[in-house]
Amino acid sequence: MPRWKAPDLPDGPLRELNRALHALHGRAGWPSSRDLQKAVGGHDVVSYTTIHQALTKPLLPRWGVIELLVEELARAAGGRRRPTDTVEHFKKLYDRAYGAGEDDEHANGDPEPEALDARTPSGVTTEPPAALRIGETDRTDSAPQVDRGDGGKQGESVTEELRRRLTADSYPPGSRLPPQRDLARELKVSRDAVQRALRVLQDEGWIASRKGSGIRVIKNIQRGVVMGPLISEAFERADVSFDVFTLTSESLVAHMRLQAERIQFGHISPRSITVRLLVPDMSLAFPYWRSGDAAQDGALKERAVGIAQRQLADLSAVFRSMLVPFVRFTVRHVPLVPSFKLYLINEVAALQGFYEVVERVVDLDGEWVQALDVLGLGAPLTHHVKDGDPHSPGSMFVESARGWFESVWQRLADQEGDD
Known part of the structure; x- marks a missing residue:
């Protein structure tokens, strides 16, 4: 679009936000509203009119539109991009312009209907904005949401939780996810964090959205053997043991939490639980978590390390909560x-x-980065059982796998962290 004249606004937070967006638009080469609409996903994500108004009018739409524009404009700016051309910086400007923090009772949930206009700058009125991104159209969500704390990390936590639920079949293929406002309220996070998570899950192929029909689960993860029933059956023995080799413990956390609840409610009562967990030394040079940009690669690696550490901490907490006479949980890095x-x-x-290596868009502290990543949650599993015949395929596989695990545990793994 042609260079537009910035609206004449009085000094203040709204003027600062408008000028910052105007400047970023210029550094991106003044792409047209229609080009931007295509870049962020088309008319099902945001309307052309909404983008045009965001770039030419003194009144800016809800935060989700600004976030999308900042992400795309910063990407298009390339080498002209400045250190302040980040989602986090614009979020702070937006919150100041729209009075974030003045209505704290609604900060972590959806605003009451009568409060919808409370975040609009004084003296300015607007029509309800178009539905954003994942296709939810409930008009009670039209006020911008305040992201308390780190939105990127909140988004990662929500993504992990929703992936666990998808794996556990809480949301089976063909079903609809709860509305975004309900997820935000249940998980005690902002709507922005929920939207980040849904965008990641959509990029990974778990969910799909159509305007007016909500968000549907489309990925059938029940390929191969279902892990949950096998773990539940294993915990019905008096002495339970698991030896695990994994990139992270994400798949294991939800299943073990379920077993802890079964123990708590008296459904099962094992006498002992012994778990040995082998995870990689995260200082290794991994072939994934890469984007081609050295600075981003470092941040992608840090993100992966943070996720792995959180999963291990969660798993350790689950085992500490198990009301069992003897519990031993040992982690070694290999x-x-x-x-x-x-x-x-x-x-x-x-x-x-x-593990499947994929190329997908990753939420990197508010910046969407195209990167190589690895997916293991929901991967198809093969099941092998040791029987009375030592030469049967199942018996041979189990014995071979046990021998491999024991050799790595004893000869390669770091033993400094043992209890």
């Missing part, structure tokens, strides 16, 4: 980059699945 995950259950069964 100088291997996993290409597969392996679960050895009660010394008689094995589950194996392979």
Whole structure:
């Protein structure tokens, strides 16, 4: 679009925000509103009119539109991009311009209908904005949401939780996810964090959205063997043991939390639980978590390390909560980059699945980065059982896997963290 004249606004937060967006638009080469609409996903995500108004009018739309524009304009700016051309910086400007923090009782949920105009600059009126991104159209959500704390990390936590629910079949294929406002309220996060998570899940192929029909689960993760029933069956023994080799413990956390609840409610009462967990030394040079930009690669690696550490902390907390006479949970780090995950259950069964390397968009602290990543949650698993025949395929696989695990545990793994 042609260079537009910035609206004549009085000094203040709204003028600062408008000028910052105007300047970023210029550094991006003044792309047209229609080009921007295509770049952020088309008319099902945001209307052309909404983008045009965001770039030419003194009144800016809800935060989700500004966030999309900042992401795309910063990408288009390339080498002309400035350090302040970040989603986080514009979020602070937006919150100041729209009085964030003045209505704290609604900060972590949806605003009451009568409060919709409370965040609009004084003396300015507007029509309700178009539905954003994932296709939810409930008009009670038209006020911008305030992201308390780090929106990027909130988004990662929500993504992890929703992936766990998808894996546990809480949201089976064909079903609809709860509305964004309900998820935000339940998980005690902002709507922005929920939208970030949904965008990641949509990019990964878990969900799909159509305007007016909500968000549907489309990925059928029940390929191969379902892990949950096998773990539940394993915990019905008096002495439970797991040997696990994995990139992170994400798949394991939800299942173990379920077993802790079964123990708490008296449904099962094992006498002992022994878990040995092999995870990679995160200082290794991994072939994924890469974008081609050295600075971004470092941040992608830090993000992956943070996720892995949170999962281990969650898993440790779950085992500490188990009301069992004897619980031993030991983690060792090994100088291997996993290409597969392996679960050895009660010394008689094995589950194996392979990690899939994918190229996808990753939410990197508010910036969407195209990167190589690896997916393991929901991967198809093969099930092998040791039977009375030592030469059967199942028996041979379990014994071979146990021998491999024991050799790595004893000879390669770092033992400094043992209890």
